[in-house]
Amino acid sequence: MDELTIEQFEKVTEITNNQELDNIERYIKIFEYFGVKESEWDDNDVDLSEFIDKVKEFNSNNFEAKDAVESFELEGYTYAAQMKISVKDTKMIEKIVGRKSSNWISDLMALMFKRTDLSSTEHYTEAHLKHKSKLFNQLKAEIAVPYLVFVTNKISSHAQSQSPEALEPSND
Numbered sequence: 001m002d003e004l005t006i007e008q009f010e011k012v013t014e015i016t017n018n019q020e021l022d023n024i025e026r027y028i029k030i031f032e033y034f035g036v037k038e039s040e041w042d043d044n045d046v047d048l049s050e051f052i053d054k055v056k057e058f059n060s061n062n063f064e065a066k067d068a069v070e071s072f073e074l075e076g077y078t079y080a081a082q083m084k085i086s087v088k089d090t091k092m093i094e095k096i097v098g099r100k101s102s103n104w105i106s107d108l109m110a111l112m113f114k115r116t117d118l119s120s121t122e123h124y125t126e127a128h129l130k131h132k133s134k135l136f137n138q139l140k141a142e143i144a145v146p147y148l149v150f151v152t153n154k155i156s157s158h159a160q161s162q163s164p165e166a167l168e169p170s171n172d
Contacts, residue, residue: 001065006106006144007137008033014102027055068146071116074135079113083150088124093151105144106137112147 001009015021015029031054032038041051071080085093089111096107110132114123122128 001142001145002140004141005138006109006141007103009141009144010103010105010137013105024051027051027058030058065145065149066142068150069143072113072139072143074139078116079132080116081112081114081147083146085151085154090154092124093155097155103133103137105141105148106133108151109133109136109139109144109147112151 004012011033012030015026015033018026018029021029028038028041031041040046068081068083070082071078073079092111093108096104096111101107107129110129113132113136114120115128115132118128
């Protein structure tokens with residue numbers, strides 16, 4: 001996460017979640033995205049175990065999650081976020097997730113990080129959110145991780161509380 005941009009992380013996530021590809025094809029596509037041509041794997045001299053070693057190396061998790069970045073400067077503006085989600089934010093997050101866009105992480109970050117010199121009305125305009133999404137996709141993915149975890153946990157908690165089992169009266 002400290003080596004990938006948000007844009008690259010989005011692409012890897014998109015390929016990984018592509019159910020039309022088998023596991024080998026997924027990693028060939030991921031490697032191809034980073035510049036390794038598929039033809040390099042087609043060589044009869046490349047053993048499966050060598051390929052698997054490359055996959056393991058790619059997936060090695062030596063990333064240590066850091067505390068959430070609460071603000072940063074970009075192009076002369078300060079962007080700030082908090083670990084909280086308003087009702088309006090939740091509604092917009094559900095739309096972001098629901099449309100299954102390939103740049104959903106950038107979109108989520110654009111929603112979470114608000115430019116400190118703008119009003120709430122200006123922050124939520126579609127053009128402003130799109131602009132920030134494009135700006136943010138070049139940031140390191142590590143900045144997004146705490147917010148992804150936070151939002152995922154919030155949505156998961158909400159979904160569980162809305163499940164039929166949660167709504168049934170307890171026999172206790």
